[in-house]
Amino acid sequence: MKAQLIVILITIQCVLFSFDVFSKEPVLKAGIAKVDITPTENLYMGGYDESCRMGPSNGAFGKIYIRTLVFDDNAKQIAFIEIDIVSLPPENYLPLRQMVSKETGIPVENIMLGTVHNHAAPSPDERNINSEWYKQFNGNVVKAVKDAIADLEPVKIGGGTGKSSIAMNRRKKMEDTLSELTFDENNSSQSYGKYKMDNPVKIREMEGVYRLGANPKGPIDSEVGIMRIDKLSGQTKAVFINYACHGTSLGGRNNKVSPEWNGHMLEYIEKNIPGVIGIFAQGAAGDINPRFVGGLDGCEDNLENTANLGYEIGREVVDVFNRIQTNNSLSEIKIVQQDIVCPLKYNEVIKNFRNTTINVPVTAIRIDGFTWVTFPGELFHQIGKEIKSSTHSPYPFLVGYCNGYLGYMTTQQAYSEGGYEPWSSRFDPVTEKIFIKGVEKMLIKLQ
Numbered sequence: 427m428k429a430q431l432i433v434i435l436i437t438i439q440c441v442l443f444s445f446d447v448f449s450k451e452p453v454l455k456a457g458i459a460k461v462d463i464t465p466t467e468n469l470y471m472g473g474y475d476e477s478c479r480m481g482p483s484n485g486a487f488g489k490i491y492i493r494t495l496v497f498d499d500n501a502k503q504i505a506f507i508e509i510d511i512v513s514l515p516p517e518n519y520l521p522l523r524q525m526v527s528k529e530t531g532i533p534v535e536n537i538m539l540g541t542v543h544n545h546a547a548p549s550p551d552e553r554n555i556n557s558e559w560y561k562q563f564n565g566n567v568v569k570a571v572k573d574a575i576a577d578l579e580p581v582k583i584g585g586g587t588g589k590s591s592i593a594m595n596r597r598k599k600m601e602d603t604l605s606e607l608t609f610d611e612n613n614s615s616q617s618y619g620k621y622k623m624d625n626p627v628k629i630r631e632m633e634g635v636y637r638l639g640a641n642p643k644g645p646i647d648s649e650v651g652i653m654r655i656d657k658l659s660g661q662t663k664a665v666f667i668n669y670a671c672h673g674t675s676l677g678g679r680n681n682k683v684s685p686e687w688n689g690h691m692l693e694y695i696e697k698n699i700p701g702v703i704g705i706f707a708q709g710a711a712g713d714i715n716p717r718f719v720g721g722l723d724g725c726e727d728n729l730e731n732t733a734n735l736g737y738e739i740g741r742e743v744v745d746v747f748n749r750i751q752t753n754n755s756l757s758e759i760k761i762v763q764q765d766i767v768c769p770l771k772y773n774e775v776i777k778n779f780r781n782t783t784i785n786v787p788v789t790a791i792r793i794d795g796f797t798w799v800t801f802p803g804e805l806f807h808q809i810g811k812e813i814k815s816s817t818h819s820p821y822p823f824l825v826g827y828c829n830g831y832l833g834y835m836t837t838q839q840a841y842s843e844g845g846y847e848p849w850s851s852r853f854d855p856v857t858e859k860i861f862i863k864g865v866e867k868m869l870i871k872l873q
Contacts, residue, residue: 452499454755454793456655457577458664458703460491461570463510463559465683470553472512473545475613477620478678478721483548486683487729488690490547493705494570495666496532497793498578499759504536504791505571506666506798506825508705510689511547512673514539516831518550519802522564523829529568530575535763538789538800539567540828543708544673546684546732581655581663582752585795585821588650588742592687592735593671595644596715597845598723600631609637610846611721612678619678636845638715640723646670646714647807649814651823652743653796654750662702665695665747668823670709670807675735677720680727687716690736691743698744707825710801710810712834712847760792762871766864768835769854784852787829788865792872795820799865802830806837806847809858816866835861 468482490510497504505526514522519539527534554560606626608614616626631637651668673686685693692704716735720727765785775782791798797819801810805826814822834851841848841855848855 452501452756452758453580454583454757455498455578456581456664457496457574457579458494458655458705459570459573459577460493460703461566461573462489463492463563463566464489465548465557465559467557467559469548469557469559471547471681471683472549472551473674474678478612478615478618479681480619481681483683484681488685488693488733490544490683490685490689492566492570493703494574495664495705496571496574496578497759502536502759502761503532503575504538504759504761505532505574506538506705506707507540507567507571508707509541509567510544510685511541511549512543512545513541513827513831515551519830522567525564526568526571530571532571535789536761538798538825538828540707540800540825542673542686542688542706543711543827544684544686544689546673546676546680546682546686548683580658582658582754583656583794583796584654584750584752586652586654586746586750587821588652588746589648590650590669590739590742591646591648592717592739593646593648593669593714594717595641595646595713596638596672597636597644597713597840597843597847598639598641600633600635600637602633603631604628605631615721636843638722638846640715640718645807647709647811650739650742650746651821652746652750653821654747654752656752662699665699665702665704665743666823667691667704667706667743668709668825669706669739670711670714670810670824672711672715673708674719675716675732676727676729677722680720682729684729684732687732687735687739690733691740694737694740695743695747698740699747707823708827710805710807710824710826712804712806712836713840714807755794757794760872762790762868764788764864764868766861768857768860770852771854774852784832786832786861788868789829790865790868790872792819796823797821797869797872798823798825800825800828801835802828803832804834804847806835806840808837809835809862812862813865816862817869
């Protein structure tokens with residue numbers, strides 16, 4: 427009897443040991459959630475100079491959200507947070523990530539806090555500090571992450587790549603002109619806003635000068651990166667989308683809150699794929715605008731046209747999504763973080779010779795054939811494409827406007843051409859090569 431009891435105990439221990447080992451296998455789980463943050467108050471909006479906005483918002487055309495996608499491999503969790511606004515104040519990114527970490531247990535370095543760069547949304551800055559929207563903002567971010575964690579379940583994943591031409595290169599090479607239009611009508615217009623003039627001056631442009639505008643012959647990154655996430659039953663659960671295009675189809679004269687083209691894209695997708703919740707991460711859109719921008723090149727703000735732009739790319743996503751086959755994932759989540767040291771440009775250095783470089787925080791993540799690389803600001807699309815190619819991954823995503831805001835990082839060629847982006851950038855022209863090499867070294871660690 428004693429011998430039988432010993433055998434039974436050993437058997438139970440073996441079963442429990444096997445279960446414990448199995449439970450620690452990297453079985454991928456995912457959870458997704460969205461929280462409606464459409465304001466009911468009239469708020470000051472971000473993205474354009476106040477000289478053009480001329481006051482707070484006046485109603486809304488569509489809804490804006492905080493969207494969160496959490497992955498869990500039984501050993502670690504990562505969270506992607508995307509907010510339908512233009513950006514956060516730079517000093518707010520780390521404290522908000524720390525708050526999310528404290529409330530959820532997800533390490534700060536595993537939290538990707540991004541914005542979709544929507545120029546038709548309110549801004550969580552001091553102008554709106556007394557509003558209920560502002561007071562609830564951080565709590566809503568935490569809620570979105572907690573809701574996504576509560577939604578965690580084992581999933582199957584698959585990837586696809588679509589194509590879209592809703593974007594257009596925005597670095598316009600001028601011809602000899604004499605006009606009353608400024609190079610940026612969403613900043614200092616002579617016909618509208620604070621700087622409106624009764625007797626506008628004629629502005630001389632010379633051939634070869636680069637300004638903001640439509641450049642239909644210029645290059646873009648037309649890839650639409652798509653990750654499909656299904657429940658183990660095969661029922662659709664979520665979709666992650668990555669595309670490079672500013673949220674600027676509505677210009678500075680527009681005072682209606684809008685989800686912009688990307689929000690309308692998700693609206694279309696969620697309507698046409700039963701049970702799915704979508705999340706969009708803005709790509710390397712530093713030199714890329716939508717096909718039309720209110721206030722530029724004679725285009726006027728049109729809320730319906732913006733919605734149709736979103737529906738156009740939404741149809742492409744739905745078509746590709748429906749052809750993606752999903753599979754179980756037993757791969758662990760691999761994640762690498764690093765500050766890539768980059769040089770400041772000359773006029774920044776002479777302000778303080780003790781500060782000649784800037785740290786660029788970057789996170790690289792890999793799950794199966796999917797690789798994400800983050801950037802805290804506005805990256806030119808050529809740099810984004812080179813980084814995506816360097817991942818040697820079938821489904822690379824460049825996630826811009828994430829975990830901080832350091833402004834524009836342009837190509838070295840753009841500095842020789844001139845224009846808004848290199849003028850406003852803090853980085854030295856050689857930074858392009860330094861940054862790409864730094865990312866490539868990070869990606870080796872994901873192998």
